[in-house]
Amino acid sequence: MNINPVLDQLNSEVAAFPERASGEELYDYVGRVAARFAAAERESLAEAVVTWLKLRSEPKTMLAVQIASDLRLIEVRPDVQSLLNDVHAGRAFIPYYARPIEAALKNI
DSSP: OOSOHHHHHHHHHHHHSOTTSOHHHHHHHHHHHHHHHTTTTHHHHHHHHHHHHHHOOTTHHHHHHHHHHHTTOGGGHHHHHHHHHHHHTTSSSOGGGHHHHHHHHHHO
């Protein structure tokens, strides 16, 4: 187990989510789980989001972008910006991903 219980919980939720479900359902579900931590465990949630942002892999990295946007985690803004820079530079994802990341940055 990780030393961050929020990260452990989010990883468990993603791993246990039914494969037959849509990506949209996964995003909605994990977003609701993350929202439960937004007040009481915000620092651990922010650390978990940063961990996922650094993965540069689907679905966790883009889930992290969505969580940061929905919950307005201003403390992770530099990490979201770094991800966007990597997308623009061709180091992460394809250019299509820039749009939702840019939208998230406007919301954070």
